[in-house]
Amino acid sequence: MTDSSVQPSASRGIFSIQSLRARIILLLLALLLLVQGAGFVVIRGAINEHARRSVGEELTVGGRIFTRLAEQNAGKLALGARVLASDYGFRTAVASDDVETIASALQNHGERIGATIARFYTADRRLKGSNAGETGGADWMIDARRVDELIGRAGREGWAGGEALIESRLYQLVVVPVKAPVMIGWVVMGFAVDRSLANDMRALSRLDLTFIAEGTGERQVLASSLPPRTAAALLAAGALPRAGSAGEKHIDGEDFGVLVVGQTGTGQLPVSAVLQRSISEAVAPFAQLQLTLITLTVAGLLVSLIGSLFTARRITRPILELTRGAQRFGAGEYDQPVAVDGDREIGDLARAFNHMREGISEREGQIRRLAYWDTLTGLPNRDQFLEKLGQAIAAGANEPCAVLMLDLDRFKHVNDVLGHTFGDALLRELARRLESVLLRRSDSVARLGGDEFAVLLPGQDVAQARPIAERLKHALEMPMQVEGQAIDMSAGIGVAAYPEHADNAALLLSRVEVAMYAAKQRQAGVLVYDASIDRKSQDTLSMLSELRRAVENDELVLYFQPKLALADGTVTGVETLVRWVHPKRGFVPPGDFIPFAEQTGFITDITRWVMDKSVQQAARWQVEGIDLSIAVNLSTRDLMDLELPERFAVMLACNAVEASRFCLEITESAIMDDPQRALSTLDRLHAMGFRLSIDDFGTGYSSLAYLKRLPVDELKIDRSFVSGVETDRDDAVIVRSTIDLGHNMGLKVVAEGIENEAIWHHLRQAGCDVGQGYFMSKPIPATQLAEWMANWRPPVADELANRPAPALYAVN
């Protein structure tokens, strides 16, 4: 039970701690990730921007490099051409018009500098020889105009360089004069501008170079360092930026920075030299940097994770430890302190926890002592006894287990007469004796409360328990020496056993209690439980609950019996009597439930009900102008109730009724049970204005000394004397003496039980003040009272006076 209630909260506690840890870690990681991410984005942006800018710069520089490269190529070509042109042998061959030699020299020199084209033109611009063999062959398709133009320029400037398109191939040409020493012809040399030049460019500058023919015809790629596919894509990418300005193109799924360099020299060939720089390639080195950055980020995250794990652990572990400690305390385990070796806050908390643990442990010990031990005798109390009993039953499933219960006779009286200190000493002596009787270690004695003791005899059945009970009884009956006084005690002992009489501890205890009360009632000493005893107590229980229901449901009815002044027959008041109309059983005689109610204490509830109704009735009569005194019966229990006067006062106040309208009737025995207390209550009631009457006077052992001190107003002679007043001489004497006694003490005297007219007259003559009885009226409901009063005719005194009363003094 304890476990199941603690467990869920424990798991919740641990879960929440874990989530605290998770939150700490998450927060740290999220912050770090945010910072790193932001840094990454910023750096990435910067890298991109930087890469693009550097691509632009590279292209610009590349443009210059290209120009220079082209110039160098042209220079190299020109140099080669010049070497040829100034070669004496070549010139000799030219001079001697030795075509074969000319061609051979052209071929030789062309190879020397790697020129694709090497030609000789005469001064009048006729082609005279070529490295390609046959003079003026079919592959001599150089645009004559282009050559003419170049030669013209060479004539003016000493040499000329430029490009030419030949059969869809691009060539860089130079023209130098052949002098001997005046100009005798022209050497034209040319490199094919092909992939190797583009590759040179790429090797030099990391830039790709593409030559595109832009002529009127179809645009085409002449040469490129790009893969053919990409070069074709560049061609397809549409118009290129203006020559000299850089731009960007998305080519073949990649971003390229592009710069159109244009052509060197003055040639107006429709050819674009285009430089490309792959931006992704330019970014690539930075990608490595970014990779490093990511690696650093991941490493940082890992370090942070470990760090935050460690931190979170440092924070949550003591909390977890404290939580576990608290759970242990909650489960009642105080022996182990919380082991938290933190300093500062956590340490303080742990110390406070341990301090609390000690405090709780100590107080729980005290509570346990109070809860399970009787402080007076040092014996186990009822709770512990019940627990032990339960354990004994549970431990030996098939073993019997007997219980004895005993209650001292007249202990209350002893207590009252000899004082509580004496009573306590007596109880301690009793406890000692009980323990001394027990032979076995497993047997145990407990004080259940007051003078009620119980003995547990595990493993013993009724037959075995009975002799022990007898021994106990014997031990108890030995005279006791307490505080120097010898005292005889007796007790009723009940015996019951598991499993014979009950299958659980609580029922067994109630059964043995029933047996004990029966034993006391019958003065039987030792009595073993029997179902027949219990049936009676069952009835009692059901009666009690029915009575309670009756009060709640107004099944009780208030009846009134008129009280009349015997002198003139006038009605002076009424006595209220309670009647019970049971919904099933019908009319229940007062004798069937009033004594029971008095026994069980329920009478106080009834009294309250009666008083309440009576006050309400009084209020109604007050309104109707009916001036009747109302008498209400109080029981012993009522007198013991210290709050009774207050309660009555509230009732009166609520209904605006004077206390003087009421007469409270108390039996002699009620007063004599606890005269001190009764007297105190009666004094207070009297002070409030209630009139008090001693009921059933003469039946108890009333001490006249007490009577004298009571603040009573009237005596009520018991009906047992009144009914016999005409036939029994003793009764007549008692009645007359009582009347005299009452009058002499200044009290009004009331007679109840007037059953005929003779008694009426007798009492009237004896001087009795007030009477009530069936002769006048039986108790009737309030509704019938008015009618009765209207019809009531008191008996005529004269008739009676003249009538002989032979029975009055008859001897029998």
Added chain:
Amino acid sequence: MKLRGVAWRAIVGLLIAATFQGAMAAALTVTVAGRGGAVLEDAAVYLEPLDAKAPGLKARAVEIEQKDRRFSQMVTVVQAGQAVQFPNRDNVRHHVYSLSQAKLFELKLYMGVPANPVVFDKPGSIVVGCNIHDKMVAYIHVVDTPWFGKSDAAGRVRIDGMPDGRYRLKVWHYGLANLDAPADQVINIKGDAGSSAVQLDLRPGIQ
């Protein structure tokens, strides 16, 4: 001015009639100018007799000196068969050569005066250069007549000693578009009073 269409593009304007001196030697003064009218120095002007055979060579010493990495004169006019010395007065060697059809020769790296002079036995124009120094250029115009001269700074040249008669007047200049095609015209020379002015069509870039 009178224009004459000839196979080669020379235009000769004849202004004044020649002065005859009977059987006595006659003389002719010719002024050479370019198309623009500027006078031309170093133009070879010579007369080839149409009516008689030209007299043979009268040998004489002709030198084309190399000094300060230059040829001593730009143009040298000689009669066919004339031997020409190429003394090197510089302290560096020269390699004088000609690849012209009229005379192919080569004086390989030498100092001082070569052992043998070069004999120019065929009429025509020869360009002489130095294989070491590209800038060194000299022209030798070989004519087939003893009556020749070279225009002075004023573009004038006087030729004398020839008998009256019909002559072909030829004017050559290294600036001609075709060095093998001197301007020519037929003139009658009589006496000493003759003078002639010739305008030459030159390559662009030559004065």
